[in-house]
Structures are given as C-alpha cells and as structure tokens.
Amino acid sequence: APGSPALVALDAAGIPLEAGQLFIRRELSRSGRHRAFVNDSPVTLALLERVGDHLLEVHGQHEHQRLLEPSYQLALLDRFADADGLREAVATLFAKRQAAREAVERTRAAERDRAQREDLLRFQASEVDAARLTAGEEEGLRAERRRLQHGERFTSGLTEAAAVLYDDPRSATALLARAAQILADLQRLDPEFGAPAPDLEAAASYAEEAVAKIRRLRAAVVFEPGRLEEIDARLDALTRLKRKYGDSVEAVLAYRGEVGAELDRLARHEEVLAAAARDLAALEAELETAGAALSARRAAAAGRLGSEVQRELRRVGMERALFEARVERLAAVGAAGGDRVEFRLSTNPGEDVRPLARVVSGGELSRTMLVLKSVLAAGDQVETMIFDEVDAGIGGRVADMVGQKLAEAGRGRQVLCVTHLAPIAAHAALHLRVTKSVRGGRTRTGVETLGGEARVDEVARMLAGETVTGAARDHARELLAAAQGARASRARTVR
DSSP, X not given: OTTXXXXXXXXXXXXXXXXXXXXXXXXXXXXXXXXXXXXXXXEOHHHHHHXXXXXXXXXXXXXXXXXXXXXXXXXXXXHHTTOHHHHHHHHHHXXXXXHHHHHHHHHHHHHHHHXXXXXXXXXXXXXXXXXXXXXXXXXXXXXXXXXXXXXXXXXXXXXXXXXXXXXSTTOHHHHHHHHXXXXXXXXXXXXXXXXXXXXXXXXXXXXXXXXXXXXXXXXXXXXXXXXXXXXXXXXHHHHHHHHHHOSSHHHHHHHHHHHHHHHHHHHTHHHHHXXXXXXXXXXXXXXXXXXXXXXXHHHHHHHHHHHHHHHHHGGGTOTTOEEEEEEEEEEEEETTEEEEEXXXXXXXXXXXXXXXXXXXXXXXXXHHHHHHHHHHHTTSOOOEEEEESTTTTOOHHHHHHHHHHHHHHTTSSEEEEEOOOHHHHTTOSSEEEEEEXXXXXXXXXXEEEEOHHHHHHXXXXXXXXXXXXXXXXXXXXXXXXHHHHHHHHHHHHHO
C-alpha cells in the first residue's frame, strides 16, 4: 500500500516498484555466497529482512513460548499502541544519556590525575622554552659547523683563487690588461684590430667582481677557537629534545603548542566538568519526558488491548477468560522505557488474573498468541501472516474456533497456516498438501493444490489417519460444508 513501511524503506534505498508489483528473490549457492534481490536490484540481507518484516509475519510453532517473556509482552503492547516511534526516541535518548554520563565520569576521573599531568606538562613546556628554539636553526648550525671544520681549506682555497685572478703578477686580470694593451697598440695601426677590446674589458670587469666576492667569502671564514664546541653542544641539546618530543625542531615546537593547549584545557577543567554535567542533566530531563510520554501511551493502550484480547479469547473457546495487560512504572527509564508490562490471565471463574506462565496450558497459550496476533494485525499493514503449528494442544470444538479465527484474519490479508487438524484446514479458502517422497536416493518435497473430492479425502485422512473410512469422508464433507457456510456468512456481514 502507498506509504507502507516496506515501500518507505525501498524508496530510501532507491528501489522503485515495477508496475505496482514487488518481486523478492534470494539466490543460494553451494559456495555459501548468497545474494538477495528486490525487483532485480541487489540488496543487502539487512534491507531484505527490514522489508520482509513489514510484508510478512511468521508465527513459528515455538513462538508462543516467547509470550511468557516480559520483554516480548512489552514489544507487543508497544506495537498495539503504535508506540514504536516513541520507543525508538527513548532508546536514542537513553544511549545519548549513557554517553554523557560516561563523559562526566571520565572528566571526574581525570581530576584525580590532573595535578600529576599538569606537573609533567609544565616541565616539558619549560624545557622546550628554555632551549629558545627557532625554526630552521638546526640546518644553519650544521652549515656553520661544516665551515668551521674545513676553515683552513676554505681560507687557502679562496686565497689561491684570488691570487690566480688578481694578486699574482701573472694573474688573470694582469694578463687581460696585457692583451688589451697589445690590441690598443695594433688599433693605432689599423682600427679593425681594436674589435676584441670591449670583450677584454668586460672579462676584466667580471674578474674584478669575482675577486671582490672571493675576498668577502674569505673574510667571513673566521676561526673562533670555542665556536665549534658551542655548536656541538647546541646540536646535542637539540638531539635530546627531538628524542623526547619530535623528529625535528619544527616537530618539537609543534608539540610545545599541543602542551600549551592541554594546559589551557586542564586549567578549564572545572568549566569542562560543569558543561558535561549540564549536558547530562539536559539529556536526563529529555529522557524522563520521552519516557513519561511512552508510559502514557502504553497505559492508555493497555486497557484497550485487554478488552479486545478478552473479547477475542471468548471466540476461540475461552469463554470465561479474563485478560489484563498490566503496566508498572519502574524507578528509572531504560533503553525500552520506564515500564514493566505483564500480561495476566484468568481462565476459570472466581480466580484472579495471574501471570501467563502460572495459569495457561499449552493450548491456551497457543490460542492467546493467535488472538494477540490477530488483534495486532488489525492495526498494522502486514499483508501476509504465516502460522506454523498454531494448533498445539487443541482439538475438536476449539480447533474449529481457531480455524474460524484464522479465516477471519484472512479477510484483509493473506494468511498461511501449517496444521494437522482437520477442523482448522476445513476453514481455508485454499488447501495445499505438502508431501515428501524419496526417489533415486534423494528426498523430494512436493506441494499440490487440493479441490473437490481430493480435498475431502485429505481432510478425512487428517481425521482418521492412513485408513480413510466412509464415515471419515462424511465427517470431512460436514466440516467443509460448515466452513463454507461460515465464510458465506462472514462475506454477507462484510457487505
């Protein structure tokens, strides 16, 4: 149906309907790699289960035992009350409240270690601050160290270079000047021979500039007897800091920033704790409000559920039954709310209602579960219900009542029932027989639709066993005729 939870889930996953139809398929492989598809689009198993839960409800042969569990009773009441949204909101707030409570506890626990941590951080900060680090310092020191280690070689090399260019009598600049003089003499005889003169003048100018740079470099190479030891001591100090706080001077400085930030946070510890406590108080108030709303919804629905279940129990052979859904407030709101729900039943006149586990037989429990499922299904959008062995512990007239109840449940949806009781099978609009056979050493399961005399024979077999008598067939026809009459009566009532 439009707007159904199943379609909402599919729409959120981007899976459209095909001509208003929904096709679900699972592929099982021997390798163990199974795949699921919805309208030929691959989906996760989680999505398939979520969609399936809204389309089909299975009541297994042992599920009625779950009806004795308080948590299951609570879930059934919430479903009847249409309180699943409120319950999810409470669960979300509860999780947030728990996280906030843990945050407060962590902050309080940190208080015990705060002083010790502060002492350590202050020592680290003072150690880094005392070093007066600067970015790029280490590279500069290592370059200076190399110059000091090779100072004599640098000085002699630069002196020799200056001599070659300028200081020696036959230096490069002297030779360039001699060449220029020769060309000047030739130019007086023939101007054409003065053409190279500008190049020689430029070369001499470049040589003089180079000599000036060499002399400046040589002047910078000053050997200070204690400087190398100072540099080595500084580099050792940097190495110790890097070993503690980072792999470079820049990393040590970054760590110093982190230490400062943590010291600031520790200084604001009381402020942080107060903020965490305020968050916790706000979430606790929200949780209490949401829990109260959920409790009110449950309390209002509990009376209606009790009345409807009690009325329907009388239609499945429990005419004197009294049913009650009792809601008790708990001291605190938990993930499922702040209530404890207990279904209570009295099956005999004059007896007070008591917890289900203390009063019901197997057959009564099966019928109670059937009634609950029917009442709940009337208010939801599940289109297919499957009942497996819902006939446990019943027979005769009660089985006929259960069959009628299943047929009524099938008026607005598809109901599939696995049963061995003829009175229940007789009420089905369609009778399918499931058989097993062994052929070629393999077990095979077959399903066939029964109609006419074949259905009469099957119902008779369910009554009499393998040997079907004429009396059994007559009884089967009576059951089928009575069931058909009941269906016709229900159809007239609906019209």
